[in-house]
Amino acid sequence: MRFDVLTLFPDLFPGYLGQSLLKKAIDRGMVQVELHDLRRWSKDKHHKVDDRPFGGGPGMVLRVEPVVECVEDVQRRANGPGRVVMLTPQGRKLNQQIVEELAQEDRLLLLCGRYEGFDQRVVDLLQPDEISAGDYILNGGEVAAMVIIDAVVRLVPGVLGEEQSTVEDSFSTGNRHLEWAQYTRPREYRGHKVPEVLLSGDHKAIAQWRREQGFLKTKTRRADLLETPPTELPPPAGSSEPPAQKNEPTKSAPIQDKTKTDN
Structure with a gap:
């Protein structure tokens, strides 16, 4: 490149x-x-x-x-x-x-x-x-x-040590949700603990928790990124069930671009 x-x-x-x-x-x-x-x-x-x-x-x-x-x-x-x-x-x-x-x-x-x-x-x-x-x-x-x-x-093949990390990034194709919360050592600091599910070793439960956390963060902070209404949680990967229908999100008026100088 x-x-x-x-x-x-x-x-x-x-x-x-x-x-x-x-x-x-x-x-x-x-x-x-x-x-x-x-x-x-x-x-x-x-x-x-x-x-x-x-x-x-x-x-x-x-x-x-x-x-x-x-x-x-x-x-x-x-x-x-x-x-x-x-x-x-x-x-x-x-x-x-x-x-x-x-x-x-x-x-x-x-x-x-x-x-x-x-x-x-x-x-x-x-x-x-x-x-x-x-x-x-x-x-x-x-x-x-x-x-x-x-x-x-970051997207040039071989630049990152783990190619999967670019797929899981916020906004990436196939993952229009924000990334879930991340934790590392220590397990507890000033009363704040790492969620138990991340310490469980249950990879299926961890994947489900991350998926839910990413969706909830996106719904709260960047609902515009969701392809489905922000009141719906997408089904797990491989599931044929459609998401449950809930209230439609309120549409906001577009913001006019008043920028002048070069970005």
């Missing part, structure tokens, strides 16, 4: 990429991350890549020429052009399904915005996959690019 990060601030990445699972994946040759400074494609003697917006207004806009020419040049450097992802608040909101979709690619070009964003002709010419990290304000797309790298790398 190869990531090409196109950014004005490449020095933000080495520290992050040099730690933990990401470092191991890179050292083992399972993942490749290349950083490209957009200023290198500027024809301005001061290496400027931004300018004031036509029509007036605050801030600066990233110019079309250095961005498009950087992407085209980087695409020629390896086999296959790769999938261009623009980090922008106007894109579809990142979730685990999108992460799984991106993980199917051999190469991703992550285009990090700054200031007031990109000249619209960057979008018109490159037709990127526009993705937002969420409905909140960031100084630029670099942190969002790190989020995508981190989330996608």
